[in-house]
Amino acid sequence: MMVIFDYWESLDRNSRIEFRKRVLEETGIAMPTFYQKMQKKSFTLSECKVINSIIDEYVGTRRIL
Numbered sequence: 014m015m016v017i018f019d020y021w022e023s024l025d026r027n028s029r030i031e032f033r034k035r036v037l038e039e040t041g042i043a044m045p046t047f048y049q050k051m052q053k054k055s056f057t058l059s060e061c062k063v064i065n066s067i068i069d070e071y072v073g074t075r076r077i078l
């Protein structure tokens with residue numbers, strides 16, 4: 014399983030915006046909270062599950078392309 018921060022670092026600017034938007038929509042956290050949690054690596058277990066499923070989907074999509 015890829016660490017959320019590592020995945021974030023691998024994205025270009027546009028992909029980060031898209032990824033962040035989806036994470037905020039699906040977790041319900043606010044943008045400032047998202048960045049605080051990224052910095053402190055303090056996502057809850059339920060947030061991690063949602064984010065990891067998004068990452069799995071994006072990584073799977075990249076493999077197909």
